[in-house]
Amino acid sequence: MPAATIRRRWRKRYDLLGAETVIRHTSRLSLRMPEEQDLDFVTMLFARPELVAHRPDPVPDSAAESARRLARDRAHWRLHGFGRWAVETEGRLIGFGGLTVSTEFGGLNLSYHLHPDHWGNGYATELVTEALAFARDDLQARRVVGLVRPVNIASRRVLEKCGFDFEREIMLHGAPTHLLSYTMGPASPGQRG
Numbered sequence: 001m002p003a004a005t006i007r008r009r010w011r012k013r014y015d016l017l018g019a020e021t022v023i024r025h026t027s028r029l030s031l032r033m034p035e036e037q038d039l040d041f042v043t044m045l046f047a048r049p050e051l052v053a054h055r056p057d058p059v060p061d062s063a064a065e066s067a068r069r070l071a072r073d074r075a076h077w078r079l080h081g082f083g084r085w086a087v088e089t090e091g092r093l094i095g096f097g098g099l100t101v102s103t104e105f106g107g108l109n110l111s112y113h114l115h116p117d118h119w120g121n122g123y124a125t126e127l128v129t130e131a132l133a134f135a136r137d138d139l140q141a142r143r144v145v146g147l148v149r150p151v152n153i154a155s156r157r158v159l160e161k162c163g164f165d166f167e168r169e170i171m172l173h174g175a176p177t178h179l180l181s182y183t184m185g186p187a188s189p190g191q192r193g
Contacts, residue, residue, distance in 0.1 A: 024085070024134065026126045031085035034073045034096060038086055041093050042066045050116045054149040055173075076100055082139070087114065087127060094118045097127045099135055099144065105179065108135055110146045110159075119154070128162045136184045144182045147172060156180070 024031040034042075045051060046061035046069065061069065073096070076083035084098040097112025112127055135141040145167075146159045156178065164180040171177070 024130055026130050028089050029123065029126055029130070030088040031098065031127070031130065032088070033077050034070055034084065034086045036070070036074075038093060039067060039070055042070045042096070045095065045113060045115055048116060051113060054152040054155075055175075082134075084111065085127075087112075087123070089118070089123065094123065097124075098131050099139075102145070105145045105147075106143070108139070108141050108144045110144050110182075124155070124158045125161060128158060132162065132182060132184075142184050144184075146180045146182075148178045148180060150176055150178055 043061070043063050043066040046066050049058070049060060052058050052060050073084050080101055082098075083100055084096045086093055087095045087097055095112065095114035095118065097110075097114070099108045099110055101107075102109035110128065110131055112124055114123055114127075132144060135144050144164075146155075146164055147170075148156045148159065150169075159180050159182075162182070164182045167179045167181045169176055170179050
């Protein structure tokens with residue numbers, strides 16, 4: 001589905017609500033638009049070596065790079081009316097993740113970055129499941145892709161557990177990357193029907 005169609009469908013709802021009220025909840029997570037005051041957390045998160053270990057050049061982000069990352073996420077929200085969420089549990093920010101429009105890969109791209117202290121608790125699976133429900137129910141998307149480095153086995157397992165299938169290997173930023181995709185069907189996200 002073209003990005004403009006996705007944007008038009010969601011923009012109608014977004015304009016009525018305003019960005020600050022676009023919040024989703026799961027059983028343990030609150031998902032909201034990233035805010036400028038999240039910059040300290042973004043800077044700390046992307047300075048973690050374990051978070052950037054799967055990049056082609058595994059160098060932590062500088063404060064300036066983190067500021068640009070947050071600005072890009074906020075600009076995506078302004079342009080499209082949705083984007084990566086700030087992910088909170090029990091009132092604490094633990095990461096970022098969600099959907100962005102990708103012209104390069106034909107539709108929506110799912111990504112997430114959670115603080116390593118919160119790995120292994122099922123939060124990524126919960127976030128991916130909610131993002132798929134949002135893509136299907138709110139954006140009426142037909143397909144979502146996820147990009148994973150071959151060595152990032154944990155992230156690939158999360159995507160596969162939620163119903164993503166390996167599609168092909170691509171080169172991204174000079175490194176092999178697996179492109180997995182989820183095609184919407186009548187079943188709930190995370191379940192095949």
